[in-house]
Every structure is written in C-alpha cells, then in structure tokens.
Amino acid sequence: EAQVTQNPRYLITVTGKKLTVTCSQNMNHEYMSWYRQDPGLGLRQIYYSMNVEVTDKGDVPEGYKVSRKEKRNFPLILESPSPNQTSLYFCASTPLGTGEGEQYFGPGTRLTVT
Amino acid sequence: QQQVKQSPQSLIVQKGGISIINCAYENTAFDYFPWYQQFPGKGPALLIAIRPDVSEKKEGRFTISFNKSAKQFSLHIMDSQPGDSATYFCAASIGSSNTGKLIFGQGTTLQVKP
Numbered sequence: 001e002a003q004v005t006q007n008p009r010y011l012i013t014v015t016g017k018k019l020t021v022t023c024s025q026n027m028n029h030e031y032m033s034w035y036r037q038d039p040g041l042g043l044r045q046i047y048y049s050m051n052v053e054v055t056d057k058g059d060v061p062e063g064y065k066v067s068r069k070e071k072r073n074f075p076l077i078l079e080s081p082s083p084n085q086t087s088l089y090f091c092a093s094t095p096l097g098t099g100e101g102e103q104y105f106g107p108g109t110r111l112t113v114t
Numbered sequence: 115q116q117q118v119k120q121s122p123q124s125l126i127v128q129k130g131g132i133s134i135i136n137c138a139y140e141n142t143a144f145d146y147f148p149w150y151q152q153f154p155g156k157g158p159a160l161l162i163a164i165r166p167d168v169s170e171k172k173e174g175r176f177t178i179s180f181n182k183s184a185k186q187f188s189l190h191i192m193d194s195q196p197g198d199s200a201t202y203f204c205a206a207s208i209g210s211s212n213t214g215k216l217i218f219g220q221g222t223t224l225q226v227k228p
Contacts, residue, residue: 004157035218040123042203043158043218090157102148103216105157 002027004106006091012112013081021076021109023091030096032074033058033103034066036087043090049074050096081113117141118206120219127226133191135222137204140185144206148216149178149189152201161202162189194226 004025013019025032033048035058045058049068063085065077074093078085088110092103120137127133137147148163164171164178164187171178177190191198204219 033215037221040220042120042220045215048215092157102160102163103158105159107155107157 002104004091004093004104006089006106006109008109009107010110012114014114015082016080018077018079019081019111020078021089021091021111023074023076023106024072025074025091025093025104026072027093027095027104028071029093029104030071031094032068033092033094034064034074034076035090035092036060036085037090037108038087046076046089078111081111083113085111086113087111117217118204118219120204120222122222123220124223125225127194127224129194129196129226129228131194131226133189133194133198133224133226135189135202135204135224136186137188137206137219138184138186139206139217141206141208141217142185143208144217146207147178147180147187148205148207149176150203150205150218152203152221154200158201158203191224194224196226196228199224199226 007022030051034046035043037043044060046064047066049055090108091106094103118139149161150158151161152158162173162176166182175192180187202222205216207216
C-alpha cells in the first residue's frame with residue numbers, strides 16, 4: 001500500500017529535550033515536506049527536500065532541523081523544543097515532474113512541549 | 115505573509131444544504147488550485163483541483179468555481195452530508211515551477227448537521 005508513515009503519532013516532552021519525528025514514504029517520491037498545523041493558521045511549511053541531500057527552509061523553519069540521507073526518509077529534529085512548538089505535525093511527499101502539486105500526507109504527529 | 119486567505123473559519127450546514135468555502139490569493143503566478151479534505155485524526159487528502167484555464171470543475175457533489183480576474187476560488191458542496199464533516203483547506207501553487215511547493219489557506223471546519 002502506497003503511504004507516508006510518521007512516528008510517533010503522539011509525543012509529550014519537556015522543554016529542551018531533543019526529539020526526532022520520523023517520516024517515511026514508499027512511493028519513491030522526490031519531494032518531501034514537513035508542515036505544522038495550528039488552529040486558524042492552516043498548514044505552514046517548515047522544511048522541504050527536493051531529493052537526497054537537498055533540503056531548504058520553508059515558511060517557519062526556526063527551531064527545526066531536517067536531513068535527507070535516503071530518498072524515502074525525511075526526519076524532523078527539534079534539538080531544543082519549546083512550548084511554542086506544541087502543534088500537529090504532518091509529513092508529506094509528492095512526485096516531481098507532474099506539475100500538479102498533489103501531496104500525500106502522513107497521519108500526523110501531535111506534539112506537546114511542557 | 116498569508117498568500118492564500120480562506121473563509122469562513124467554521125461553517126455549520128444542515129444535511130442537504132449547500133456548503134460554500136471561499137479563498138482569495140495574491141500571487142498571479144499561481145496556476146494550480148487544489149482543495150484538501152481532512153478528517154479528524156487523519157492527514158489531509160486531495161479532494162479536487164482546478165487550473166485557471168477553466169472557470170469551473172465538478173466532481174460529483176463537489177464543485178470548484180474560479181474567478182481569475184478577482185483572484186478568488188471557492189468550493190461548493192451540494193447536498194451536504196454528515197460524512198462531509200471535516201476540515202477543508204484550499205491551496206495554491208506554481209505548478210509549472212515543478213517545485214512541489216503548496217501554499218495553504220487557514221482551513222475551514224465544516225459541520226453538517228443531520
């Protein structure tokens with residue numbers, strides 16, 4: 001089954017404790033992206049990657065890091081989480097070359113930072 | 115800056131009624147306008163999309179109306195059903211740029227009452 005998976009689905013942590021949210025897709029998509037979803041703000045892009053070893057900042061990158069060492073994986077790293085990073089996070093992937101922009105989203109990770 | 119503005123933030127419709135969600139964009143380079151549907155606990159999924167060379171696209175009970183001169187587009191859900199209760203996001207992209215980047219609106223939470 002074609003899908004984007006994220007782990008963990010729920011995470012409660014404390015300020016300053018480094019964490020990683022994993023994302024994996026089995027569709028051989030080049031483009032992967034991380035979003036955060038907050039009420040009234042919609043989906044805002046954090047980082048994206050157009051292929052292995054190619055990453056770039058989205059609209060709200062502060063406090064986050066990413067890496068793309070393999071085509072299928074795109075982990076999101078919060079090295080020193082703060083309460084304002086409490087949010088619902090989504091990973092997404094899309095094939096480049098379609099010009100259509102359809103993105104396939106993972107199920108989401110709800111993060112709470114206390 | 116918010117390049118895609120969506121309204122209303124929430125909407126309550128009776129079963130069988132018409133749900134209308136509106137979006138306005140600023141960047142005239144946008145050439146692909148999808149709508150995503152998100153059920154609670156799930157990631158967004160593509161519902162319907164339109165390109166600016168047509169003024170309307172219909173798929174079943176879902177219709178996108180597009181007004182290029184006003185830089186506005188809207189989603190109409192005819193004969194709304196309780197199963198349509200979800201959050202809806204409009205989005206825009208420059209499809210010809212082949213970057214995969216989508217700009218999302220703020221989202222509309224739709225509740226269809228039986």
